[in-house]
Amino acid sequence: MIVPEVVPAITVSLFLPALYVGLLVGFIALLGISFQKKDLHALILTDIVGVGMLIIVAAVGTDLAEALILPGLVVQLAEIMAISEILMSREMRKTGKKVSFMPMPLKMNMEILKTAPNFLSLVLIVYGIFLTGFTGGAVAGVGILFYALSRKSRGLPFKLWEGVSGISGVAWCIWLAGFLILFVTPEIWLLGLLMSSFGILLKVASKMGLIGVLGREEIKRD
Amino acid sequence: MLEMQIWFYTGCALVILGTIGTVIGPGVKDPIVRILNTEIPAVGVSLIFLSYNHVLALLTFIAATVIITLILLRAVVRLEEMGAEV
Numbered sequence: 001m002i003v004p005e006v007v008p009a010i011t012v013s014l015f016l017p018a019l020y021v022g023l024l025v026g027f028i029a030l031l032g033i034s035f036q037k038k039d040l041h042a043l044i045l046t047d048i049v050g051v052g053m054l055i056i057v058a059a060v061g062t063d064l065a066e067a068l069i070l071p072g073l074v075v076q077l078a079e080i081m082a083i084s085e086i087l088m089s090r091e092m093r094k095t096g097k098k099v100s101f102m103p104m105p106l107k108m109n110m111e112i113l114k115t116a117p118n119f120l121s122l123v124l125i126v127y128g129i130f131l132t133g134f135t136g137g138a139v140a141g142v143g144i145l146f147y148a149l150s151r152k153s154r155g156l157p158f159k160l161w162e163g164v165s166g167i168s169g170v171a172w173c174i175w176l177a178g179f180l181i182l183f184v185t186p187e188i189w190l191l192g193l194l195m196s197s198f199g200i201l202l203k204v205a206s207k208m209g210l211i212g213v214l215g216r217e218e219i220k221r222d
Numbered sequence: 223m224l225e226m227q228i229w230f231y232t233g234c235a236l237v238i239l240g241t242i243g244t245v246i247g248p249g250v251k252d253p254i255v256r257i258l259n260t261e262i263p264a265v266g267v268s269l270i271f272l273s274y275n276h277v278l279a280l281l282t283f284i285a286a287t288v289i290i291t292l293i294l295l296r297a298v299v300r301l302e303e304m305g306a307e308v
Contacts (some may be wrong), residue, residue, distance in 0.1 A: 017231075048245075051237060087301070095306065
């Protein structure tokens with residue numbers, strides 16, 4: 001038997017329908033992309049192909065599925081962000097027009113954006129460090145991002161952002177070493193667990209350095 | 223108490239209908255309509271995650287969908303400001 005005993009029967013019974021739905025959705029979306037001539041529409045349909053991928057991964061139905069969905073989502077997000085930037089910069093080069101970096105329907109000139117960020121981002125970062133792991137990294141990253149976005153007018157410390165990107169790489173190595181310890185010497189599992197959880201915390205939180213790099217590009221343009 | 227399969231198959235139906243709607247639905251020549259149509263498969267996937275008890279994946283998926291919608295809307299608005307064919 002390929003399926004282990006721990007998988008509940010209902011998950012096994014739902015595997016084939018979920019697989020077929022995922023394949024069907026992916027097929028329809030890819031067909032739509034192949035008939036599409038405009039790049040932006042193809043990019044939107046890529047989102048739907050990601051949905052098909054998520055259903056197939058979710059059909060595995062155990063903690064393994066959850067562990068595989070999270071990186072899938074992050075990769076999809078990064079991919080759509082990168083391709084939309086490429087589309088916009090290509091069009092900008094073609095027409096030679098300059099447009100606002102972040103088009104907003106309202107003037108975001110509120111008093112709370114000047115006074116609140118220090119406290120709110122501190123709360124978010126402390127709570128994120130308390131949580132640790134992937135979720136904690138996301139919470140702390142939102143705190144950093146909120147601080148960076150609301151303080152955009154005063155200019156970001158770019159040297160600091162480059163350092164943050166470096167920390168991201170080092171944290172990735174700590175995460176991998178923690179996993180290696182779990183498998184190679186299981187006696188010191190606590191050390192491995194803490195290394196990997198704090199490594200992924202730093203890694204996810206410092207991913208927001210990407211936004212800082214985008215901000216730098218914008219200020220160079222001005 | 224409703225059976226768990228009801229939520230699963232409702233999610234599957236929403237995903238398939240939403241995908242067809244996004245690809246060949248009415249008014250999809252407008253990119254904003256197409257972006258709004260992608261929300262229907264997103265709700266379907268949320269139901270499927272819910273029926274499998276993938277809480278963490280569900281929360282991350284909701285956050286990622288919101289961010290993806292914002293990114294796509296920003297791309298549409300900027301491309302239209304440049305006067306490009308969208």
